[in-house]
Amino acid sequence: MSKKEIEQLEKRIDRLEKRLELLEMTIKEQKSIEPRLIEERFKSIEETLYSTKEILSMKDVCHYLDISQSMLYKLTCNGEIPHFKPRGKTIFFEKKELIKWIKKKDRKSSGKNRNNSKSST
DSSP: OOOHHHHHHHHHHHHHHHHHHHHHHHHHHTTTSSSHHHHHHHHHHHHHHHHHSSEHHHHHHHHHHHHOOHHHHHHHTTTOSSSOOTTSSSSEEEEHHHHHHHHHHHHHHHHHHHHHHHHHO
């Protein structure tokens, strides 16, 4: 091997060492991201998705209202929550109607609390 070839090979090795060092630094940075921050970011992304969707699925509504799927089934079976079944099987929810329902439920429970507090005085 000539002296020139050896010098070129050494330069390549130096460049590879620098690139490897940069790669290792990048990997260390990735490991330093806290899982809590990742969770918060995902939550933010989910909330953004819910704010853009007009029609929600059962799964979406469970997340949106923070209730279990069985609770949502009970609410739909009893006709307590606004929903629709366009093909007779899959249940969907209109976000606007859910918001109205939530506000209506809040007023009813507030009224009950007021009545109970009046009767106890």
